[in-house]
Amino acid sequence: MAIHVALNHVTKYRYKKRVSLGPQIVRLRPAPHSRTPILSYSLKITPENHFINWQQDPQGNYLARLSFPEKTESFEVAVDLTANMSVINPFDFFLEETAEHFPFRYEPWLKKELEPFLEAHQPSSAFSEYIKQFTADKTPTIDYLVSMIRSLNQDIRYLVRMESGVQSPEETLTRRSGSCRDSAWLLVQMLRHKGLAARFVSGYLIQLKPDVKSLDGPSGTDKDFTDLHAWAEVYLPGAGWIGLDPTSGLLTGEGHIPLVATPEPFSAAPISGMVEPCEVDFSHDMQIVRFHEDPRVTKPYTDTQWNGILNLGKKVDADLIRDDVRLTIGGEPTFVSADNMEGAQWNTEALGEEKFKLSETLFKKLKARWTSGSLIYSGQGKWYPGEPLPRWVMACYWRKDGIPVWKNDALLADPTSKSAFTTADAKKFMDHLVAGLGLHETYIATGYEDIFYYLWREKRLPANLDPSDAKLKDVLESGRLASLFENKLGEPAGYALPLSNDGSVRSIEWKSCEWVFKTNHMYLVAGDSPMGLRMPLDSLLWSKEEDQIKTYENDPFSQTGKIRFHPDDLKTAPVSSVKSPKKTEVLKGKSAKEMIRTALCVEQRTGRIHIFLPPVSEIEEYLDLIARIEKTASELDMPVVIEGYAPPHDARVQNFKITPDPGVIEVNVAPVNNWDEMVEQTVSLYEEAHYSRLGTEKFMLDGKHSGTGGGNHVVLGGETPEQSPFLRRPDLLASVITYWQNHPSLSYLFSGVFIGPTS
Incomplete structure (x- = not known):
């Protein structure tokens, strides 16, 4: 997935008079060791009447030596090159075993060849003090180098410096700032003082705007960009010359195109030569243009293709509306x-x-x-x-319609956050909610874990293991038992309110009833699911089919018009007076009438208040309950987690x-x-x-x-x-299916690698 770019670099000198130019050395051709593939290169010199000789310096860099037989009023160098910006992994190299950890020594023969790149200047006290932090003992070489360039990136502030020449390492350290060439030369000297061969590199830096912003660290440039840049290279046995960019704190990649790599900065100048004394206007311009891009995950379409897709979609939209x-x-x-x-x-x-x-x-x-x-x-x-x-x-x-279902997000607890609410807080919430519904608190059924079942389970454990032992085969069961015994089985697990709408959608009137159990207590079904899913509904009083209060799914064809509920209705509605509780009669062999078998539950789990909602038929009923729950949560300042039954489907x-x-x-x-x-x-x-x-x-x-x-x-x-x-139009479905069957290429287009039953 390649991106091909065209780089244009023009340098112009305009003289106030016709002058004689001495030999000019141009170092603006990608070096032989450039890892970024250079697809084409051209160098255009003005004036056209000149002689050019291509050479290679002692380090193998390409030099263009220019001679001008006549005087001229201008001198212009234009470079055009195209490059394949395929991603390069800067760590894609091997090290000799002897060089895997720092410090290491070069072989004598290699050290002799690297002598020009090992020559270090006389250090100042500031320089010596700074490099003390880079003392290492059997540190992985790559880690050592990365730590060094990251430190320079953080310690030396980058600035654009238009003055000619390179600052000394001492000056850069004293100022704690410098251009890319200043940081590069400082790094070269630091590496040499640590016994590593290093050289100064001048080259092009190409930065392309990323398709998507980075999740880690800066995203880089907001537009495609190129400029002359400088960095350092260190020689590592087994890997060769490895580029290190102290300006960015990174190893060099596909965007670093070396032009010249030399022992000293002065021999890496892009253009050098003699000219007779004269005033001059200097200018340079650099541009980068993409001319080929392969489709890729982050940008599968060109802008033209994407606009075509958008326009086609709008045309299809118009056809669908018309028909x-x-x-x-x-x-x-x-x-x-x-x-x-x-x-x-x-x-x-x-x-x-x-x-x-x-x-x-x-x-x-x-x-x-x-x-x-x-x-x-x-x-x-x-x-x-x-x-x-x-x-x-x-x-x-x-x-x-834009009317809020829940107004204050702060009253919705994070299901993963830790809170400190207790079961007593859950009871307080339930009491407050029940009063707001106009129901009597005696309808609240307190739920308990089935102590007899868990005691039986505990008795069946091996004598040399306790409920929390990880050696138990069923990890879930062992954790459940340990948690229950730690939390005291005799305490309430939560509270349930049998609930049903006794009115209509226009006038919701909630009613409840008393739940009666043979054991006089509501023992929950064993498990660790929400309380609302573990209620012993089969232990409620028996009722004939025709006597049971049932919740039916609403007819989807009746969901027309506006929703007949607004949260503000609760503010204007009269305060419901608490009705006297109605005692549930237990008649042997007789069907229990008006026995509500759905309930709203409130329980504390891991310090949070959980509200389990019962099933309802109409969306208005659900919204009414939600509004009352939020009102209670606001008045008690208790954020809650909403669970249980989801709202009934409503378009x-x-x-x-x-x-x-x-x-x-x-x-x-x-x-x-x-x-x-x-x-x-x-x-x-x-x-x-x-x-x-x-x-x-x-x-x-x-x-x-x-x-x-x-x-x-x-x-x-x-x-x-x-x-x-x-x-x-039921025939439309058959048409879609048969069209797909008759055009198997669609299956290949969307299937990926596999086709058929394995897909």
Whole structure:
């Protein structure tokens, strides 16, 4: 994936009169040891009446010696070259075993050949004091060199210095500032004083604007840029000359094109020579232009191609509107870690600590970018065979009409943060919420862990092991037992409120009932899932089918008009008076009527208050409960985690979710009905994923790119069932399927490496 660039460098001298030029030496041709491939090179000299002789100096650098037989009013040097900017790994070299650790000694014959590059100047006290910090004893050579150039990068402030010549190392250290050539010469002397052969290098520096901003450190230039630059090279046995750039604190890469490498800076000047005394106007200009770019992951399309895609999308949009198709498009893009793509959780396993943390980071960024007044829901998702617990799901819900579902984000607790709330705080929250609902506190059912079951489990353990012992086969079970025994089994685990709407959507009226158990206490089903999933519902009073209060999913065809609930309604509504509790009668063999079997639960887990919401039929009921919970959380200053049942599906409420899948995380985005929204959604999603340290690529063993390995599904439909083009025209679905079958190239286009049942 190469980028080819064209560099143009023009140097002009304009004299006030016609002058005689002595021989001029031009050192502006890439040196033989340049690792960046030079595709073409040309040197144009003005005046045209001149003689040119190409030479190589004692170090092998290319020199152009120019002779001018006539006087001239101008002297111009124009360099044009093209280079292949393929990425170069600066650490791609081997060292001789004797040179792997510093200090080391050169072989006598090699040291003799390197003598010009070992000649060190007489050090000053300031210089000697500075290099004391670089004393090493069997330090890896690469680490030693990196620490040296990083120190110079941090200690010497870079500045553009237009004066000719190079500062002495002492002057640079005293001023703590200098140009690139000053830092390079200082580094050369430091290396020589440490017994390392080093040389001064002058060359071109090409910096290209990155496709995406860096996640680690500075992103570099904001536009393509080139200039003359200077750095140092050190000779390492086995590796040869290795470039070190103290200005950036990095080893040299594809952007460093050496022109001249010499023992002393004066013999590395780009242009040197004699001219008779005369006033002169000097100028130079450097430009860099990309003329070829291979498609790559970070920039698969040129700007022209991308604009063509955008225009085509708008044309398709216009066709869909004209033909009244009413199509919506959603999707399920997948992502992997940008740093740990070879880890098990990014290849085979569905769950992992890093996966959860990165998902949470992305979730927060998307919530802030896509939504306003939204609700964070932390629930349980799919449960697959062989997995001990259902997978987690992070979901965000917001209303299309812009009315907030949840106003104050500070009252939504971070599911991973540590808090110090207790079970007593959970009881306080429940009491306050129940009073706000106009219900009596006697309806609250206190839940306990099943002490008899856990005592039985503990008795079955080997006599020489305790519940917390890691030697137990079932790690989850051992951790569960240890936690329960530490937290005292006899204390309440949480609180449940049987809850159902006794009114209509327009006038919600919550009702409750008393739960009666044979044991006089509500013992939860064994496990460590949320309390709401472990309630002993089969121990409630028996009811006939026709006597049971049931929650039915709302008819999606009835979801029309505005949502008939606004959070401000609670402010204007009269304060509900607490009704007298109704005692539940226990009649042997008789069906219990009005027995509510769904409940809202409040419990403390790891210091956080968790609210488990019951299932409801209408979105208005759910929003009413959420508003009351937020009101209670605000009055008590208790941030909460919302879990349990998600809101009932309603086309007037949008959502996005992040869930784990084997090897990836999956983002379920909200469907959109026009091209501009889809472009904004897609671009913003991948931007935020990048800044969350998530990527969309992996590498095969041979270095080839591959996708995440996830499904990356596209979801087609309509805003509501009656608007779905596939329900309005069932033949359309058959047409899509048969078109795909009749054009197998589409399968090859989207399948990646595999085709068929293994994909």
